[in-house]
Amino acid sequence: MNTTTLASTTRLNPVSRTLPVLLAMEDDAEDVGRLSPDDRLTCHVHGRWIHQCVASPLHVNPITRHRWCRSCATALTVSIDELSGDVTMFCPRCGHGESAASARLIAACRASLAAARRRFGAQAA
């Protein structure tokens, strides 16, 4: 009998996927519980790379603390440097506001930025 290695053969590979393809793949993976919403590189609400729409108010969540400073009850400001690929978030009031949820969101934004750049840009490294 064949041991299926589904998990490894269907593993998501963001590189070389177009946005619509990756979006659909991530929807499916999320539906079957193989992908956490926090780890998506695409946004199913906006239909874009996560770094392209993360500045939308829809990506603020006071409960999970995605892009939310609890001390100030304020949404974090997103700063994305498309050139360096750096993504940061900070509270406009206290300058901090970090949370585990925001850290994961930042990681996803950096990954989506990198994936989008690999597609459109340079033959890099």
Ligand SMILES: [Zn+2]
């Ligand atoms: Zn979005």
Ligand SMILES: [Zn+2]
């Ligand atoms: Zn704050």
